[in-house]
Amino acid sequence: MTEPLLRVRDLKTYFVTEQGSGTARAVDGVSFDVYPGETLGVVGESGCGKTVTSLSILRLIPEPPGHIRPGSFIEFEGRNLLTLAPKELRAVRGNRIAMIFQEPMTSLNPVFTVGHQIAEAAIVHQSLSRRAARARAIEMLTLVGIPDPGERVDHYPHQMSGGMRQRVMIAMALICHPQLLIADEPTTALDVTIQAQILELLDRLQRELGMAVMLITHDLGVVAGSADRVVVMYAGQVVEQASTGELFARPLHPYTEGLLASVPRLDTRVSQVRGRLHSIPGQVPAATSWPAGCRFHPRCPYAWDRCAVEEPPLLDSAGAEAGTHTVRCWLLTEPERRERHP
Amino acid sequence: MTAWLVRRLAAAIAIVFAVVTITFVLIHLAPGTPFAADDQRQVDPEVIARLRRQFGLDQPLPVQYVLYLRNLLHGELGQSFSQHRPVAAAIADAIPPTLTLAGTALVIDFALGLALGLYQAVRARRFGDIALGNVALFFNSMPTFWLGLILLLVFGQWLHVFPVGGMRDPVLCPSVTSARCLGDLLWHLTLPALTLGLVGAAATARYQRAAMLEVAGQDYVRTARAKGLRERRVLLVHALRNALLPIITLFGLAFPFLLTGAVLVERVFAWPGMGRLSVTAIFQRDYPLVTGAALVASGVVVLGSLVADVLYAVADPRIRGRGAGP
Ligand SMILES: Nc1ncnc2c1ncn2[C@@H]1O[C@H](COP(=O)(O)OP(=O)(O)OP(=O)(O)O)[C@@H](O)[C@H]1O
Numbered sequence: 307m308t309e310p311l312l313r314v315r316d317l318k319t320y321f322v323t324e325q326g327s328g329t330a331r332a333v334d335g336v337s338f339d340v341y342p343g344e345t346l347g348v349v350g351e352s353g354c355g356k357t358v359t360s361l362s363i364l365r366l367i368p369e370p371p372g373h374i375r376p377g378s379f380i381e382f383e384g385r386n387l388l389t390l391a392p393k394e395l396r397a398v399r400g401n402r403i404a405m406i407f408q409e410p411m412t413s414l415n416p417v418f419t420v421g422h423q424i425a426e427a428a429i430v431h432q433s434l435s436r437r438a439a440r441a442r443a444i445e446m447l448t449l450v451g452i453p454d455p456g457e458r459v460d461h462y463p464h465q466m467s468g469g470m471r472q473r474v475m476i477a478m479a480l481i482c483h484p485q486l487l488i489a490d491e492p493t494t495a496l497d498v499t500i501q502a503q504i505l506e507l508l509d510r511l512q513r514e515l516g517m518a519v520m521l522i523t524h525d526l527g528v529v530a531g532s533a534d535r536v537v538v539m540y541a542g543q544v545v546e547q548a549s550t551g552e553l554f555a556r557p558l559h560p561y562t563e564g565l566l567a568s569v570p571r572l573d574t575r576v577s578q579v580r581g582r583l584h585s586i587p588g589q590v591p592a593a594t595s596w597p598a599g600c601r602f603h604p605r606c607p608y609a610w611d612r613c614a615v616e617e618p619p620l621l622d623s624a625g626a627e628a629g630t631h632t633v634r635c636w637l638l639t640e641p642e643r644r645e646r647h648p
Numbered sequence: 649m650t651a652w653l654v655r656r657l658a659a660a661i662a663i664v665f666a667v668v669t670i671t672f673v674l675i676h677l678a679p680g681t682p683f684a685a686d687d688q689r690q691v692d693p694e695v696i697a698r699l700r701r702q703f704g705l706d707q708p709l710p711v712q713y714v715l716y717l718r719n720l721l722h723g724e725l726g727q728s729f730s731q732h733r734p735v736a737a738a739i740a741d742a743i744p745p746t747l748t749l750a751g752t753a754l755v756i757d758f759a760l761g762l763a764l765g766l767y768q769a770v771r772a773r774r775f776g777d778i779a780l781g782n783v784a785l786f787f788n789s790m791p792t793f794w795l796g797l798i799l800l801l802v803f804g805q806w807l808h809v810f811p812v813g814g815m816r817d818p819v820l821c822p823s824v825t826s827a828r829c830l831g832d833l834l835w836h837l838t839l840p841a842l843t844l845g846l847v848g849a850a851a852t853a854r855y856q857r858a859a860m861l862e863v864a865g866q867d868y869v870r871t872a873r874a875k876g877l878r879e880r881r882v883l884l885v886h887a888l889r890n891a892l893l894p895i896i897t898l899f900g901l902a903f904p905f906l907l908t909g910a911v912l913v914e915r916v917f918a919w920p921g922m923g924r925l926s927v928t929a930i931f932q933r934d935y936p937l938v939t940g941a942a943l944v945a946s947g948v949v950v951l952g953s954l955v956a957d958v959l960y961a962v963a964d965p966r967i968r969g970r971g972a973g974p
C-alpha cells in the first residue's frame with residue numbers, strides 16, 4: 307500500500323478547565339492515517355473530540371486552556387507538524403492542509419469582502435499580486451458554483467446565505483490546491499437540500515483536484531455516501547476503524563453497532579440513510595471524568611466485570627488483514643460473549 | 649443613509665433644544681440673582697431695578713423664555729451680565745483653549761488607550777496585562793480633579809517641572825506667535841492634558857482589551873490563522889478591524905467625558921476655557937452665559953455622537969449595506 311499522507315499517532319489534547327473541575331481529556335491517544343486522495347470519515351457523538359482532533363492537526367487549539375501533550379505525533383509529508391517552527395507551520399496551513407469549519411455563518415470575517423478573504427491565502431502562499439489573486443478568487447467562486455462570481459467577489463459575508471458562505475469557505479480552503487482538506491461537519495448548520503449540494507460539490511472537487519479529505523460528521527449517511535474508510539470515535543478515543551464497506555457490513559464495536567442500529571435500513575440506497583447518532587441509551591460522559599476501564603462500559607449492553615476495570619487496546623479483527631479493521635473492545639478476545647447475549 | 653442622517657440630525661436638534669430649556673429653567677430657578685448687593689458693594693436698589701428691567705428679568709419666566717428662543721433663532725445669544733460683552737464673544741474666546749486641551753486629551757486618550765489595550769489583549773492574563781490592568785483601574789477610579797491636584801502638587805509645586813496653572817506665560821507670550829511661545833503653550837498644556845487624557849486612556853484601554861479578547865475568540869480569527877497568515881496579520885488586520893467597531897462608540901462617548909472633565913480640570917489648572925467660563929458664569933448667575941455655554945457644550949456632545957454613528961456605519965459593512973444606522 308502507498309505511504310500515508312497524514313499519520314496521527316497517540317494524539318493527546320487536554321484542556322485545563324477554569325472552574326477547577328479538572329483536566330478535560332478531549333482527545334486522549336488518537337491514532338489514524340489518511341492516504342493520498344482518499345476520503346476518511348470521522349464519526350462520533352457530540353463532544354467525542356472530532357473538532358479538537360482536527361484543530362490539533364493544524365495546531366489551532368487555543369492555548370491556554372488547551373495543550374497538545376508531549377509524546378503526540380502528527381506526521382505530514384514526512385515532517386512532525388507538532389514540532390514545526392512557526393514559519394514552516396504557516397507554510398502548511400491553508401496551503402498544504404486546508405480546513406473548513408462547522409459554522410459558515412461565523413467563520414467568515416464580517417468586515418472584509420469574500421473576494422479579499424479568498425484571495426488572501428493565494429497572496430500569502432503563492433506570492434500572487436492583488437490583481438492576480440482577485441482573478442483566482444473569481445475562478446474559485448466559479449468552481450464552487452456561485453452565480454455571478456465577478457459581482458459576488460465584492461460582496462460581504464452578510465449578503466450571502468449559509469450555503470453560499472460554505473461555498474465561499476470551500477473556495478477559500480481550496481485556492482492553493484491543498485493535499486489534504488479537513489472538513490469539520492461542513493453541512494451540519496445547513497438545510498437538508500443544501501447539505502446534499504455541498505457534499506456533491508466536495509466530492510466533485512476532490513476528484514478534480516485529487517486531494518485527500520478528512521470528513522468529520524455526525525451523519526452516517528454522509529459517511530456511507532462519501533468515505534473510503536471510517537474512524538469511529540468515542541470519549542476522546544478511536545474505538546473502531548475500517549473501510550466503509552467493512553464497517554457497515556461487519557461493525558464489531560458495540561458503539562458502532564448502536565450507531566448503525568439507529569440508521570433505518572442499511573441495505574437501502576445511501577440517500578435514504580440519514581440516521582443521526584442519538585439513539586444509544588445513556589449519556590456521553592464528561593471529558594473531565596472518563597469512566598475507568600472501557601469508556602463505553604456504562605452504556606454497553608455486553609459489558610462484564612473486566613470492562614469496568616481494564617481498558618481495552620485497539621485489537622485487530624480476526625477476519626481482516628492486520629491493521630485494516632481495528633476495534634477497541636474486549637469482545638474481540640472473547641467473541642462467545644457476543645453470541646450468548648440475547 | 650440620507651433619510652437616517654436627517655432623522656439623526658432632527659433628534660440632535662431636539663436634544664440640544666431640551667438641554668437649553670432645562671438649563672434655562674434651572675439656572676433661573678436657582679437661588680440668588682445676578683444683580684444684588686453683597687458684603688463689599690452697596691448698590692442702590694434703584695440701580696438694581698433698572699438693570700433687571702434692562703435685561704428683561706422683571707418679566708415672568710415664560711415670557712423671558714420665549715424672548716430668549718426668539719433671539720436664539722436669529723443667532724443671538726444675548727449679553728453677558730458679568731463680562732459686559734456679548735455671550736458669543738465670551739464663548740468664542742473660551743473655545744480655542746478648551747479645544748486645545750480636549751483635543752490633546754483625546755489624542756492621548758485614544759493613542760495610549762488603544763495601544764495599551766491591544767498590548768494587554770495580546771499578553772492576556774500574563775504579567776504585563778495584569779500590571780497594566782491594575783494601573784488602569786487606579787486611574788479609572790480616580791476623579792479627574794483629584795488626579796489633577798496630585799499632578800499639580802507633585803510636578804508643579806514640589807518639582808517645579810511644570811507651571812502650576814494658566815495657559816501661557818502672560819509676560820513673555822501674551823499670544824502664540826513664535827515657536828518659543830508654542831513651546832510655552834505645550835509646557836502649560838502638559839499637566840491638564842495628561843490629567844484628562846490618562847483618565848480617558850485608562851477606560852479606553854479596558855474597552856479595547858475586552859473588545860480585542862472578545863474578537864480573538866471568534867471563529868473568523870481561527871479561519872484567518874488556518875489560512876497560514878502571520879500572527880501579526882491575524883491580530884492587527886482580522887481581529888483589530890472588528891475590535892475597533894465598539895471603540896467607535898466609545899469615541900462618541902469621549903466627548904461628554906472630555907467636556908465634563910474639562911470643567912473640573914480647567915478649574916484646577918486655571919485654564920481659560922469653556923469649563924472655567926461655565927463655572928464662573930454659574931456662580932455669578934450670568935443667565936445668558938450659562939445657557940449659551942450649555943448650548944455649545946450639548947451641541948458638541950450631540951455632534952460627537954453623530955460623527956461616531958456615521959463612522960460606525962462607514963466602518964461596518966453590515967450597517968453600511970443596509971442603509972440605516974444603529
Ligand atoms: N476551548 C475549550 N475549552 C475547554 N474544553 C474544550 C474546549 N474545546 C473543546 N473542549 C472539550 O473537548 C471536548 C470535545 O470537543 P469537540 O469540539 O472536539 O467535540 P466534537 O466531537 O467536535 O463535538 P461536536 O459534534 O459537538 O462538534 C468537549 O466536550 C469539551 O469538553
Ligand code: SF4
Pocket residue numbers: 559560561600601602603604606607608609610613618634635636637
Ligand atoms: S470492552 Fe466491554 S464495555 Fe467496552 S465496548 Fe467492549 S464489551 Fe462493551
Ligand SMILES: [Mg+2]
Pocket residue numbers: 356357358408490491
Ligand atoms: Mg465539532
